[in-house]
Amino acid sequence: MAQPGASGEIEFDGKKAYRIPFDVTETVFDGRGGIKLSGRLVLSKGNERVPIVVLVHGAEHESARDSYALQRLLPAENVGVFVYDKRGTGASKGKYTQDFDTLADDAVAAMREAKRIAGERCARIGYQGGSQGGWVAPLAATRAPVDFVIVSFGLAVSIIDEDQEEVALEMRLKGHGQEEISKALEVASAAEAVFESNFTKDFERLDAVRTKYRNEPWYKDVHGNYTHFILPYTPVEAREKFKDSLPGTPFRYDPMPTLRAVKAPQLWILGEDDLEAPSAETSRRIRTLIAEGKQISLALFPHAEHGMTEYEVASNGERVSTRYAPSYFTMMRDFARNGQLSGIYGSSVVVKAKVNPPPAVE
Numbered sequence: 001m002a003q004p005g006a007s008g009e010i011e012f013d014g015k016k017a018y019r020i021p022f023d024v025t026e027t028v029f030d031g032r033g034g035i036k037l038s039g040r041l042v043l044s045k046g047n048e049r050v051p052i053v054v055l056v057h058g059a060e061h062e063s064a065r066d067s068y069a070l071q072r073l074l075p076a077e078n079v080g081v082f083v084y085d086k087r088g089t090g091a092s093k094g095k096y097t098q099d100f101d102t103l104a105d106d107a108v109a110a111m112r113e114a115k116r117i118a119g120e121r122c123a124r125i126g127y128q129g130g131s132q133g134g135w136v137a138p139l140a141a142t143r144a145p146v147d148f149v150i151v152s153f154g155l156a157v158s159i160i161d162e163d164q165e166e167v168a169l170e171m172r173l174k175g176h177g178q179e180e181i182s183k184a185l186e187v188a189s190a191a192e193a194v195f196e197s198n199f200t201k202d203f204e205r206l207d208a209v210r211t212k213y214r215n216e217p218w219y220k221d222v223h224g225n226y227t228h229f230i231l232p233y234t235p236v237e238a239r240e241k242f243k244d245s246l247p248g249t250p251f252r253y254d255p256m257p258t259l260r261a262v263k264a265p266q267l268w269i270l271g272e273d274d275l276e277a278p279s280a281e282t283s284r285r286i287r288t289l290i291a292e293g294k295q296i297s298l299a300l301f302p303h304a305e306h307g308m309t310e311y312e313v314a315s316n317g318e319r320v321s322t323r324y325a326p327s328y329f330t331m332m333r334d335f336a337r338n339g340q341l342s343g344i345y346g347s348s349v350v351v352k353a354k355v356n357p358p359p360a361v362e
Helices: 098-123 133-141 159-174 180-196 202-211 235-242 257-262 278-293 330-339
Strands: 009-012 017-018 024-030 036-044 048-054 080-084 124-128 148-152 266-271 296-301 309-313 319-324 349-351
Touching: 024 098, 036 048, 036 098, 048 098, 048 133, 048 330, 080 098, 080 349, 098 124, 098 133, 124 133, 124 330, 133 148, 148 330, 159 180, 159 278, 180 202, 202 235, 257 278, 266 278, 266 330, 278 296, 278 349, 296 330
Parallel strands: 048 080, 048 124, 124 148, 148 266, 266 296
Antiparallel strands: 009 017, 024 036, 036 080, 296 349, 309 319
């Protein structure tokens, strides 16, 4: 497969395609504390009013402006996108952080900048947050009015709970019973305490459970979202390697009060087979909010994992991504347009909100 050249031409399997031209505006705006953030507004050509999606980044350190495909996929469907490098990444200034409070303020600033640049072309505006962005986008929506919030492969539990759920799920998939899972969660709790302290304490507790269980046959299968990072290391090695690796992370943040406070319609899109952000408890919680009458719709894609990709299992047991779940992008497009879902979206199981969305925010 050839890479796109300066002309925007690409060839795949002997067939040529050409990049769709868009109206693109580069900008620099002030995030929280006056930190300069680099953003980009991408709109379809013309003067038509369109919905605009502000992309709220996950935990990655890479430039969203360089790597987020939605900045072209959605404008191709006449849905505008504002993409920006979060602080400490890409062309943006400041220090990288995982503090949701700070990142939510930055997202609000990005939304306002997108509206300013788009002017009369902005018909509606809202957020799309993937993974860690699923904690940040709803929080931002409580701080300034928007028309919608889309969360992709996000979580309605805390970061501590995320690690616990991932440990339990992975152990179960490897054939371990509840007794072994409970012991693995004991190891994870000790590791989580070390992370939460920013590697300043609780190593004695971690060392105790490692000594207790490290020779057990199931121990090698303890993984989790971040527990596995420090299991091989001594306290001195772990401090040197990982201290300040998760700056500002609010490990105990409970997203449920925020989700209840959001006034804009929300769409939660989850993968049933997600290992990095296990969806079972989050799905249950979102269904509870829907039953309470909140303006939330839930879509669960079977056989989809983190990133909303489907997969095959290789001979070594590793998952190999094959494609995005069919209709995943269509679903986001439709929700951005009017805050509702209509029709069938691939193999997803959809639970719709019980109330109609409010009119667009002016």
